[in-house]
Every structure is written in C-alpha cells, then in structure tokens.
Amino acid sequence: MLSFQLLIAALATGSVYALIAVGLNLIYGTMRLLNVAHGDLVMLGAYATYWSFSLLHVDPLIAVPFVGLLAAGIGAAAYFFLFQHFLRTGSLTDRIEANSLLVFFGLSIAIENLASLAFSGNPQAYEYLDRVIRIGSASIVGNRLAALIIALCTCIGVLLFFRLTTLGLAVRAIIQSRDAAEIVGVSARKTYLLTFCIGFGLAGMTGAVVSLYSQIWPFMGFSYTIVGFVIIILGGLGNIVGSIVGGLLLGVLETFGVAAVGANYRSILIYGVFIAIIIIRPQGLFGTKSTAR
Amino acid sequence: MLSKRTVIGLLTAALLSIPATVQGAEKVRVGYSISRTGLYAVATPVQQQTYELWRDQINAAGGLSIGGKGKRQIEFVSYDDQSEPSKAAQIYEKLISSDKVDLLLSPWGTATHIAVAPVVERHKFPLIGSTASTTLVRDLGAKYMWFTEVTPADFGGDLPKLLGSIGIKRVAIIAMQLPLALETKKFLVPALHQAGIEIVFDQEYPPDIKDMTGLLTSVKGAAPDGVIALSYPNDSMLYLSTAREVGLTAKFQFLEIGPTEAFIQHKFGENLDGIVTIGHWSPDQKAWPKARPFYDAYKARFNEAPDNLDSVVSYMSAEILQQAVEKVGLNHEKIREAIATGTFDTINGLVRFKGATNVGTPNGYLQIQKGVPQIIWPDQIKTADFQPKGPWK
Amino acid sequence: MRPLHDVRIIIAALVTTAAVVVGVLFFASDYFIDFATSLAMWIALSESWTLLSGMTGYVSLGHVVFFGLGGYLTVLTFGMLPIWAALALSGACATGLAVLVGFPCFRVRGPYFVILTFGLSEFVKYIVVNVEARASKFGRLIFGGPDPNEVFLIMVGLAVAAFFLSYFIRRSRLGAGLRGIREDEIAAETTGVPVARLKLIAFGLSALIPGIAGGAFLFRSGYFEPIQAFNPSISFSMITMAVIGGTDDAYGPLIGAVALVTLSELLWANAPEIYMTVLGLLLVVFVIWVPDGIEGRLRNWWKTQRA
Numbered sequence: 004m005l006s007f008q009l010l011i012a013a014l015a016t017g018s019v020y021a022l023i024a025v026g027l028n029l030i031y032g033t034m035r036l037l038n039v040a041h042g043d044l045v046m047l048g049a050y051a052t053y054w055s056f057s058l059l060h061v062d063p064l065i066a067v068p069f070v071g072l073l074a075a076g077i078g079a080a081a082y083f084f085l086f087q088h089f090l091r092t093g094s095l096t097d098r099i100e101a102n103s104l105l106v107f108f109g110l111s112i113a114i115e116n117l118a119s120l121a122f123s124g125n126p127q128a129y130e131y132l133d134r135v136i137r138i139g140s141a142s143i144v145g146n147r148l149a150a151l152i153i154a155l156c157t158c159i160g161v162l163l164f165f166r167l168t169t170l171g172l173a174v175r176a177i178i179q180s181r182d183a184a185e186i187v188g189v190s191a192r193k194t195y196l197l198t199f200c201i202g203f204g205l206a207g208m209t210g211a212v213v214s215l216y217s218q219i220w221p222f223m224g225f226s227y228t229i230v231g232f233v234i235i236i237l238g239g240l241g242n243i244v245g246s247i248v249g250g251l252l253l254g255v256l257e258t259f260g261v262a263a264v265g266a267n268y269r270s271i272l273i274y275g276v277f278i279a280i281i282i283i284r285p286q287g288l289f290g291t292k293s294t295a296r
Numbered sequence: 297m298l299s300k301r302t303v304i305g306l307l308t309a310a311l312l313s314i315p316a317t318v319q320g321a322e323k324v325r326v327g328y329s330i331s332r333t334g335l336y337a338v339a340t341p342v343q344q345q346t347y348e349l350w351r352d353q354i355n356a357a358g359g360l361s362i363g364g365k366g367k368r369q370i371e372f373v374s375y376d377d378q379s380e381p382s383k384a385a386q387i388y389e390k391l392i393s394s395d396k397v398d399l400l401l402s403p404w405g406t407a408t409h410i411a412v413a414p415v416v417e418r419h420k421f422p423l424i425g426s427t428a429s430t431t432l433v434r435d436l437g438a439k440y441m442w443f444t445e446v447t448p449a450d451f452g453g454d455l456p457k458l459l460g461s462i463g464i465k466r467v468a469i470i471a472m473q474l475p476l477a478l479e480t481k482k483f484l485v486p487a488l489h490q491a492g493i494e495i496v497f498d499q500e501y502p503p504d505i506k507d508m509t510g511l512l513t514s515v516k517g518a519a520p521d522g523v524i525a526l527s528y529p530n531d532s533m534l535y536l537s538t539a540r541e542v543g544l545t546a547k548f549q550f551l552e553i554g555p556t557e558a559f560i561q562h563k564f565g566e567n568l569d570g571i572v573t574i575g576h577w578s579p580d581q582k583a584w585p586k587a588r589p590f591y592d593a594y595k596a597r598f599n600e601a602p603d604n605l606d607s608v609v610s611y612m613s614a615e616i617l618q619q620a621v622e623k624v625g626l627n628h629e630k631i632r633e634a635i636a637t638g639t640f641d642t643i644n645g646l647v648r649f650k651g652a653t654n655v656g657t658p659n660g661y662l663q664i665q666k667g668v669p670q671i672i673w674p675d676q677i678k679t680a681d682f683q684p685k686g687p688w689k
Numbered sequence: 690m691r692p693l694h695d696v697r698i699i700i701a702a703l704v705t706t707a708a709v710v711v712g713v714l715f716f717a718s719d720y721f722i723d724f725a726t727s728l729a730m731w732i733a734l735s736e737s738w739t740l741l742s743g744m745t746g747y748v749s750l751g752h753v754v755f756f757g758l759g760g761y762l763t764v765l766t767f768g769m770l771p772i773w774a775a776l777a778l779s780g781a782c783a784t785g786l787a788v789l790v791g792f793p794c795f796r797v798r799g800p801y802f803v804i805l806t807f808g809l810s811e812f813v814k815y816i817v818v819n820v821e822a823r824a825s826k827f828g829r830l831i832f833g834g835p836d837p838n839e840v841f842l843i844m845v846g847l848a849v850a851a852f853f854l855s856y857f858i859r860r861s862r863l864g865a866g867l868r869g870i871r872e873d874e875i876a877a878e879t880t881g882v883p884v885a886r887l888k889l890i891a892f893g894l895s896a897l898i899p900g901i902a903g904g905a906f907l908f909r910s911g912y913f914e915p916i917q918a919f920n921p922s923i924s925f926s927m928i929t930m931a932v933i934g935g936t937d938d939a940y941g942p943l944i945g946a947v948a949l950v951t952l953s954e955l956l957w958a959n960a961p962e963i964y965m966t967v968l969g970l971l972l973v974v975f976v977i978w979v980p981d982g983i984e985g986r987l988r989n990w991w992k993t994q995r996a
Binding site: 006008009012014016061115116120123124125126127128129130135141142143144147216217218220221222226230254257258259261262263265266267269270278 | 538
C-alpha cells in the first residue's frame with residue numbers, strides 16, 4: 004500500500020494542486036473575492052508556453068517566469084479596470100463573495116470562448132523532457148518531475164515571501180485584519196494590486212507547468228478551478244500554508260485514496276471529504292476558529 | 297495567432313448573417329449542428345474539418361450532382377449546440393422547419409444523435425449518422441436515420457476473438473463511467489467469459505479522474521497479459537503517461553478512444569507504438585481505392601492526418617448522401633428509399649444498410665505501428681500483423 | 690399589501706399567458722414551440738433560484754442537483770407511474786433533499802455555503818454515476834412520453850407557478866423574514882424571526898419546481914445520462930439570468946430569462962463563441978454597474994417618470 008511510486012505521484016499531483024490553491028486563496032484571503040476565472044488563467048498560461056515552445060522554440064522551463072509575469076500583467080489590468088471600482092462600491096462589497104463569484108464567472112465564460120475562437124477547439128500537446136527517470140524504486144516521466152520541482156519551489160518561494168519580506172507581511176496583515184492593518188499604515192489598495200498580480204501570476208505559472216505534461220484546450224480551466232476551491236476549503240479560506248498542505252493532501256487522496264477504495268469512488272471520496280470538512284470544520288483542517296466567519 | 301479554422305469560421309459566420317435570399321437559389325443548402333463550445337468541443341474539430349473538406353472537394357468539381365440533372369454548389373448552414381444534446385434537437389428542428397435546408401449532415405456524438413433522432417423521424421427527413429455508436433438506437437426501428445459506425449456490441453463482442461487469435465489469457469479491464477465505455481463493457485465481459493479469457497482486474501473510474509497511478513499500480517499487481525482500457529481521449533493521455541511510469545508491460549494494451557487523435561500522437565510519438573484501439577479503416581488498404589486520396593487530401597488541407605474513426609465515418613456519411621442525391625435528386629422520400637436499399641462505394645469500402653445499421657463495413661481493430669495506425673483484425677481487411685507491445689521508451 | 694393591485698396583475702398575467710399559449714399552439718412552428726418550451730423552463734428555474742438565493746443572500750451554486758434528481762426519478766419510474774405522479778414525486782423528492790441537506794448546509798454562510806452547494810451537487814452526481822454504472826446502464830432512452838405540445842404546456846404551467854410563488858412570497862410575512870436574513874441574520878434572529886425554519890422553507894420551495902422541471906425536461910430530451918443531467922452549467926445559467934434580470938422582484942428573473950434566451954437564439958446561431966463571450970461580459974457589466982438588474986433599472990426609470 005505504502006509504495007514509493009504512489010508517494011511520488013501524490014507529490015507530483017499535489018504540488019501542482021497546491022500551486023493552484025495558493026494563488027486562489029491569496030486573492031480570497033486579502034479581498035474576499037472568489038476567482039472562478041483562476042483556471043482560465045491557467046489555460047492562458049498553458050497556451051502561452053505551448054506557443055513559445057512550438058513557434059519560437061523557447062524552452063518551457065525558461066518560459067515559466069515570463070508567462071507568470073504576463074499573467075501578473077493581466078491581473079493588474081483586471082484590478083484597475085474592474086475590481087478597483089468593485090472594492091470601493093458599498094453595495095457590491097455587502098455581498099462580496101456572491102458578487103465577485105459572478106463577475107469572475109462572467110470573465111471566465113468570456114475568456115474561454117474568446118480562446119476557443121482564437122485558438123480553435125483542437126487540443127494541443129507537445130513532447131518535452133519525455134524520458135522516464137528512476138528514483139529509487141519509483142519512476143516518473145521527466146516532464147512530470149520538472150512540474151513537481153517547479154511547483155514545489157514556487158510554493159516555498161511564496162511562503163518565504165510572506166514570512167520574510169515587508170510586502171509579504173503587509174499582505175498577511177491585510178488578511179488578518181484590514182482595518183487594523185490600515186491603522187498601522189499598510190495601504191490596502193497597493194496590497195490589493197500586489198495580490199492581484201501575484202495571484203494571477205501564480206495561475207499563469209501553473210499553466211506553464213501543467214502544459215509540460217497535459218493536453219491544452221480552451222475549456223480546460225474549469226476543472227482546475229474546482230480543484231482549487233476544494234483545496235482552499237480543506238486548508239482554510241485565507242490560509243496560505245493551509246492551501247499548500249491541503250493541495251498535497253488532495254494529491255495523496257487522489258493516489259492512495261484511489262488505490263484503497265477503488266477508482267470508481269474517486270469523485271465521491273473527494274467531494275465526500277470536502278463536504279464533511281466544510282460541515283464539521285468550516286475553518287479548514289488547519290484554521291483556527293477566528294479565520295472562519 | 298488565428299488558425300485556419302477560425303478564419304473559416306468567421307467567414308462562414310459573416311456569410312450566414314446575410315439573408316438566404318441574397319445568396320441565390322441555386323446552391324444546395326446542407327445543415328448540421330456541431331459542438332463548438334462545451335464538453336465535446338475537444339473532439340469535434342476533426343468532424344467539422346472533414347465536412348469542410350467534402351464540401352470544398354465537391355464544389356471544386358463543379359458542385360453536387362442532383363439526380364444526374366446538373367450540378368449545384370453546396371453551402372453549409374451550421375450551428376453550435378454547445379455540447380447539449382437537447383440544443384442539438386432544437387437546431388435540427390430549426391434547420392428543417394425554419395431554415396428549410398435541402399439536406400442534413402449529422403452532429404458529433406452518440407447522445408447528440410439520440411436527441412436528434414425523434415426530430416428527423418417526425419419530419420421524415422433522412423439523416424445519415426456518423427460519430428455515434430450505440431445499440432440503443434439500433435433497436436428503435438428508425439426509418440429516416442442510419443449509422444455508418446459499427447456498434448459497441450461489435451467492438452466489445454469481437455475483442456475476445458482478437459485476444460484469442462494472439463494468445464492473450466488474462467486481462468485487466470478499466471472503464472470510464474461514460475456511456476460508450478460502459479456499453480462496450482456490457483458486451484465485452486460476457487464475450488470474455490464465453491471465450492474462456494480470465495478477467496483478473498475490473499474497475500471503473502469517473503470522468504474527472506486526474507491521476508491514474510493508484511489504479512494502474514493495482515492493474516500491474518494483477519499481472520495481466522492484456523490491458524483493456526475503455527477510455528476517452530483525456531484519460532487515454534493519462535493512461536499512457538502513467539503506464540510508462542508504473543512500468544505496465546502487458547503485451548496487449550488497448551485504449552478505446554484517443555490513440556488516433558493528433559494531439560496524443562504529438563505528445564507520445566514512438567511510445568504510442570504497439571497500442572491497440574478501435575477502428576476499421578486505413579489508407580493502406582488497397583481494396584478501398586478512395587482511401588488513400590482522402591488521406592492525402594485531408595493531410596494537405598489541414599496539415600495533420602485524418603482521425604481513423606471520426607473523420608472516416610463522417611466522410612462516409614457525406615459520401616453516401618452525395619451518391620443518393622446524385623441518383624434520385626432532392627426528394628426526401630426518394631433519398632430515404634435510395635439509402636435504405638442502395639449500396640455505396642465509400643473510402644471504407646462498400647456500405648449498405650439493414651435497418652439503421654451499416655452491414656457493409658466490418659468491425660476491426662487498429663494498432664499503432666511506427667506511428668501509423670494499421671488494421672490488425674479481422675484477417676480480410678488487415679494491413680499488418682499484431683505485434684506485442686514493446687517496452688516503453 | 691395592495692390586494693386590488695395584485696388581483697389585477699394576476700388576471701392580466703394569466704390572460705396574457707393563456708393568449709400566448711393558445712397562439713403558440715395554433716400558429717407557431719414546431720421549432721418555435723421548442724424555443725418557447727425552453728424559455729418557460731428557464732423562467733421557472735431562475736424564478737425558483739431567487740426564492741432562496743435572491744431573498745436570503747445564501748447563493749446556491751448547486752441548484753442543478755434538484756433538476757437532475759427530478760430527471761433521474763422520472764426516468765426510473767417511467768412506464769410505472771403516470772406522468773403527473775412521476776412529476777409530483779420528482780418535485781417532492783427535490784424538496785425533501787433540499788430540507789435534508791439544508792440542516793447541515795445552513796450551518797455555514799457566505800463563501801462556504803456557495804462552494805458547499807456546488808460540492809453537494811457534484812457529490813450527488815457522482816453517486817448517480819456509480820449507481821447507474823453498477824446497474825450496467827449506459828444512458829437511458831425513453832419512448833412514448835408526452836408529445837412536445839404537452840411538455841410545452843407543463844413547462845408554461847411551471848413558469849407561471851414559479852412566477853407567482855416568487856411574487857407572493859416577496860409580499861408575505863415569509864418574504865419579509867427572508868429579507869431580514871439577507872440584511873442582517875443575527876439582528877433578525879434577535880428580533881424573533883425563526884431564522885432556521887425560514888431558511889429551510891425557502892430552500893425547500895426553491896427546489897420544488899426545478900425538481901419537476903427536471904422531470905419534464907426528460908420528456909423533451911428523451912435521454913438521461915447523469916453527467917449531462919447534473920451539468921453545473923445549468924446552475925450557472927439560472928444564476929446569470931436571475932442576476933441580469935434583477936433579484937429584487939419576481940419580474941426580474943422573468944425579464945432576465947426572456948432577455949438571455951432570446952439573445953442566445955439570435956446570436957448562437959451565427960456566432961456561438963461570440964454569444965458566450967457577450968454573455969460573460971454582460972454578467973460582469975451587470976454585477977458591477979447595474980447590480981439591481983434590468984428590472985431594478987426599469988423600476989427606477991418608471992418612478993422618475995411618474996414623479
């Protein structure tokens with residue numbers, strides 16, 4: 004049961020899940036916006052990487068940070084054109100989760116269909132680092148290993164950023180208490196902009212990482228968004244460490260859980276755990292009572 | 297970057313928005329619905345491209361011959377059903393009663409075909425189905441609908457014969473919980489029992505599966521010499537990468553849908569060699585003189601090989617329609633009569649129908665060999681012999 | 690409460706509906722009847738959705754679960770029960786499910802409730818997928834259900850019922866209580882509003898008609914397959930229509946459904962991706978700049994005209 008092969012697979016799946024969830028949770032934690040279009044940024048990132056590889060012959064590993072920057076730019080644009088107004092309007096912030104969910108959902112539909120119009124519905128995939136690498140008793144295809152390493156390093160990088168830098172501290176302060184943070188001189192608006200850039204940038208990077216081993220098509224994003232939501236509930240809304248651990252846990256559930264209960268119960272298992280946690284521990288597995296509303 | 301398909305799509309959209317009367321009465325209007333958005337959109341481009349190729353070939357040759365009395369150019373009227381079968385039914389209703397098209401081509405997918413069947417029956421409008429495979433409609437007694445594709449009863453029921461001929465004794469079955477896979481499994485399992493082939497592992501998985509390591513580790517543990525994955529494209533991709541990682545070395549490995557798709561070929565290259573899938577067509581079969589020219593024309597136009605299943609059955613349905621119209625003209629009753637009783641020369645050999653079922657085209661299986669899908673069963677149409685799956689690279 | 694005004698509205702609405710229905714049945718093409726059936730269905734669904742989510746602010750992202758359940762029960766009992774009984778059973782079970790899951794679900798609020806309802810509908814979907822696979826079913830096809838005209842009448846009946854349910858609840862004590870929950874749940878509770886019970890009632894009522902509509906929809910499509918029947922995009926569509934129309938009064942979802950179903954009819958035909966893009970952008974524009982929906986804007990305009 005406890006095979007090393009499964010553990011590696013759990014890590015490979017889980018680290019990418021974690022990366023998705025961190026970006027999603029950051030935007031929720033600071034602004035309480037539910038970004039349903041997160042997966043569509045993943046899709047755009049995947050296409051950007053695919054093209055830079057197939058048209059310009061750019062190594063996907065080199066493309067990762069640039070795709071991230073590009074997505075961060077989209078994040079900044081979204082903040083200035085849509086959410087700056089949104090976050091200032093009283094009637095919208097009253098029911099901010101529901102309203103933001105709808106705005107992002109609208110964006111999501113628009114992005115997916117524009118992508119389908121521009122890129123055609125044909126799925127794409129490319130061959131890269133396609134050798135099976137042996138690690139002890141387990142094997143993993145090179146591109147999945149690369150994805151694992153990049154995703155894990157990025158997650159750790161994000162964590163360090165929030166622990167060690169002033170900017171990161173400001174974001175954490177806003178997550179904990181916006182009013183208190185503003186009193187001590189943290190600019191909520193600057194932090195919001197920063198969070199948008201980081202959240203979207205991480206989504207774009209996830210796309211670059213996912214494109215290494217997976218197929219790319221305009222409607223691929225939704226399933227990633229759903230995974231992200233399941234994880235941030237597991238780890239606790241607004242809890243960054245929680246999302247990373249939650250992502251890895253979901254990876255474990257996806258591999259060891261399936262091996263244990265049978266693949267046909269995979270989705271019932273995942274949604275069952277998800278529902279149980281939301282009802283029993285709405286603050287998430289690692290949250291304290293105060294982070295839950 | 298705009299793809300060719302997009303440009304064509306935009307042009308078509310622009311053309312269609314001009315009222316029909318402006319375009320002149322001489323064109324033959326052919327209607328169909330296809331899923332350009334939603335769940336199925338990933339699978340439909342090959343069918344749409346095939347239709348476009350067919351239309352352009354006919355138009356370049358002067359047009360569609362109407363009952364031997366002159367030729368008319370073909371014009372498509374097509375809509376997106378958003379991957380919702382009920383919407384497809386609405387669209388065929390619209391094509392028939394409001395757009396008043398002359399002829400119909402089929403949509404993509406089994407569920408969509410099923411949804412459309414009652415509409416064409418009610419209007420007595422002949423429709424030749426293509427990318428649909430189910431026994432549910434076979435027993436319907438439809439009078440105005442036919443299917444060029446064979447049914448899961450065939451590719452489930454015949455598989456043990458192939459297995460027997462190459463000496464496979466112990467198989468593992470994994471199946472996606474979607475209609476085509478489940479229906480295939482329903483016919484496969486009793487046939488395996490009957491053939492005395494042992495099922496050493498049998499499990500299903502849901503459509504949103506993201507990681508197969510757990511599943512395929514268990515399959516490997518059961519030590520089968522044949523793995524039958526009743527899969528769709530996305531999970532076929534997952535299977536291929538995971539089977540390599542866990543070192544699944546069964547000499548017979550079968551994936552139901554996917555190995556012939558272009559993106560999977562791009563991704564896996566030579567690792568696809570040895571994989572078996574459903575399909576009864578190859579451009580290399582000399583008995584079908586139209587097969588190679590179709591392959592070449594498709595490849596030249598879209599810069600990728602046609603799908604051995606979806607492109608082929610779609611093209612066949614269009615060919616049959618074309619030949620029926622050439623013989624009897626545009627009267628629907630006469631077309632129905634012509635299709636029901638005629639024999640048609642297609643890229644996949646001679647087709648004739650018994651009820652809704654194509655009894656001319658034999659069921660078959662393909663194996664990817666050196667990057668090319670070859671027919672390995674049955675003997676009368678095979679283009680190569682089965683080769684045990686070699687080690688993953 | 691303006692009883693006279695209400696009676697006039699009811700009579701006007703019923704007469705108009707009846708006239709339209711008769712007109713459609715006698716003069717419209719089969720295609721138009723199909724279109725009208727789908728319009729009526731979306732009115733019924735989006736009106737029902739607002740009963741809980743528009744009034745209390747508890748946004749349900751999983752309403753398709755009731756629609757799918759209705760379809761499933763109807764296909765299971767097809768041939769065994771008369772049609773009206775199958776539809777009644779579908780509605781009753783959908784309501785029962787809502788009340789049952791309402792107990793745990795209403796323990797959480799805000800984003801938790803939103804995501805929980807989504808998770809719940811997926812959970813139920815995959816249970817049905819497994820049950821069907823275990824029963825060796827690969828989609829179920831039914832023949833000999835009611836003809837398209839009957840399905841049209843059933844859907845219109847559901848749309849009318851959903852509209853009036855929504856109309857009267859908003860003008861009742863129940864409605865006042867529900868609005869209290871939306872404004873400030875804790876305050877409402879302290880002033881003696883039986884919050885927990887009202888939420889359950891609202892959830893149950895908002896599930897009733899989607900359950901029946903799911904059954905009726907099955908007769909129209911003739912085919913049941915769980916992944917399609919429980920497709921989350923159905924939930925999203927209900928929400929989009931309600932929000933664009935406006936959720937403050939029963940006219941809102943009605944206007945939203947008519948606007949979007951018509952727009953879709955005009956646009957997807959020629960440019961499907963463009964239709965979907967426009968739909969998405971409309972949603973963004975409405976939530977941010979027109980939060981009270983078309984209906985709210987019309988009402989304000991009407992007021993300023995009369996002032």
